[in-house]
Amino acid sequence: MRKNKTRYVILGMLSETDLSGYEIKKIIDIRFSFFWNESYGQLYPELKNLEQDGLIYSIKSETESRRDVIRYSITPQGRSELKLWLAEPTEQETVRFEILLKMYFSSLTDEDIMIRHIIEFEKNHQKQLSILNMFQKELTAVRDIDNHEDILRVIDFGQRVYSAYMDWSKETIDYLEKRKNK
Amino acid sequence: MRKNKTRYVILGMLSETDLSGYEIKKIIDIRFSFFWNESYGQLYPELKNLEQDGLIYSIKSETESRRDVIRYSITPQGRSELKLWLAEPTEQETVRFEILLKMYFSSLTDEDIMIRHIIEFEKNHQKQLSILNMFQKELTAVRDIDNHEDILRVIDFGQRVYSAYMDWSKETIDYLEKRKNK
DNA sequence: CGGCGCATGTAACTTGTTACATGATTCC
């Protein structure tokens, strides 16, 4: 049986500091995007669910002059739910690399088309890798967060994997170039 | 707008040889599993759709004594549809690594729990890597398929990425062991 | 003769995305 994991990202984030749905989404997009995605269509309803389950509660903005920013806070029950999940066995991830599917059947198309795909792939992930590198530098400089080393471990994962992507891309483009000129 | 990609795996496979739904599923599970997943619930209905669209046609088993094996064959329209897709831009993959999410919040749990998760993660992917290595050896020995080199490129991707997983796992277990003893 | 693998299929469900609506505020 699969488990709704959106709740745990939310709970995890709120375990560090109070946040609004919008802020959670932004953090995921910037810092988690290389290993996690969420859409508003999942996030907002799940926040409602969590509140109803008593795992989080909302605090209407008071100090703020802005509109209706609804910031959430985690409850003790929320924390224990999060701890429970952390101890549960991890599901194997299911992946779908369209680029590899295309590569697999690439003999059916022109080399140039495939090369363009891989360049695109490389570019996208190079950008992500740069962001990771930046983020790593930032973190290494500021050493005040308590789960600081854990985050660095997560970033390290991304760097290794993305570097592997880059190497593969270069080699595969080379291979295709050679095949083209044959 | 997202695109149903199950059709293209099917078309791609049928572009090489006639296959039944069951056979397609098996090939995906064994050879594609490190970059692609499909369930029967997607596969069988999609075969029906493709047949209705005239991109494939079914051949009821004649030579076979077995039960109702429905083997499919690709049509010229199917081939051109496949070629069209190969030229289209590739969608960025969305990933969800539960293991990294847990690592990120691992300060909230015991080191031993996290270590067990990573050992599990490592074991799973080590198995996959071994299968990839085997498959690569096989392919390097037999050099008769036409898209042989392309497949090797795909396998190479898996090997690089999985090796990165292994390295990261080892280092992260070390890190957690050290943290535990502090 | 029981269990496993072969083989096809689907209904119910969960999960996830997209596209839109709404409106405030900030920045140029």
Add this chain to the structure above:
DNA sequence: GGAATCATGTAACAAGTTACATGCGCCG
């Protein structure tokens, strides 16, 4: 004043999984 961003939300849809049903044939 218009564009971008902040901010919340949802309905419609698409995608994907799970769990089951059915039954054949082979092997020990």
